[in-house]
Amino acid sequence: MTNRCPIRSGMTNGVMKIVFLDAITMGDASLEEMAALGELSCYPSSTAEEARERVKDADVACLNKVIVDQAFLDAAPKLRLICEAGTGINNIDVNLCEERGVIVRNVAAYSTDSVAQTAWMHILNLAGRAFHYQEFVRSGAYSHNPVHVDYAHPFTELAGKVLGVVGMGAIGQKVAAIGKAFGMEVIYYSTSGTGHCKDYPSVDLEELLKRADVITIHAPYNQRTAGLIGYQELAKMKTSAILVNTGRGGIAVEEDLAKALDEGLIAGAALDVYVKEPLPADSPLMHLQHPERLLLSPHIAWYSREARARLAHEMAQNIAKGW
Secondary structure, three states: OOOOOOOOOOOOOOOOEEEEOOHHHHOOOOOHHHHOOOEEEEOOOOOHHHHHHHOOOOOEEEEOOOOEOHHHHHOOOOOOEEEEOOOOOOOEOHHHHHHHOOEEEOOOOOOHHHHHHHHHHHHHHHHHOHHHHHHHHHOOOOOOOOOOOOOOOOOOOOOOOEEEEEOOOHHHHHHHHHHHHOOOEEEEEOOOOOOOOOOOOEOOHHHHHHHOOEEEEOOOOOOOOOOOEOHHHHHHOOOOOEEEEOOOOOOEOHHHHHHHHHHOOOOEEEEOOOOOOOOOOOOHHHOOOOHHHEEEOOOOOOOOHHHHHHHHHHHHHHHHOOO
């Protein structure tokens, strides 16, 4: 899909020049509000070399995954503002931008509802065995079943179970509230070391791993969270537990998770984020002996129509603030 924005807005010389370097990430979200602010150039994607060429006359660079490093900034002498099309800014050398006088603005909270919904989509599919049941019926196995129910594969009720949230920010709190509505007990681990949320008990990671029936990750990727959940941590979880990561790739160690799933250390897992995206075909996650224990989605938790509309609006607002 391509986003609805002009390749050139046709503004006169002297107006603010805005370049969106990987606009394909916005899908069909309208960028007209952004286009009204200046001369907007949209490119579906940009290599590092293409990005350097395309920002040479830009006042504003909008991007999602394009790397902003010294070479990028050296190529953009007029650049005054970088707008991240998302929340995470791991792709931007913020300190160098500050030294150069380039402002960096991201968009927070635009995808809270979208990510929470995706997390629960995965939790419910894993606990409710939705994909197994669909295949059981579609394959014809149900038609030849001796009774009216798949008696060999019961699902699990969430009421009364423990939901462990890793990272109790806005998204974590939304996920926790939904868990509470299902009748779950909620606990959380603060990856910052400070438990600001007083609605639920804050526990250390080991207690969360041992007690939780469902663990869901909603934390940023940083020095505290890199490799936070590896094989040793997975081994501390209940064998009936499930792990969901819609936060950032690399918080749960992918190779260790694949091994733990195949060994039956945990009952199941679901991932929407990966260390390398798109997920490489040779990833251990793609070659499980028990693939039925793992659900994978292509980093779409933030990608609802509504979330992208909010993101486009907030990016335009960030540009309108100027510098």
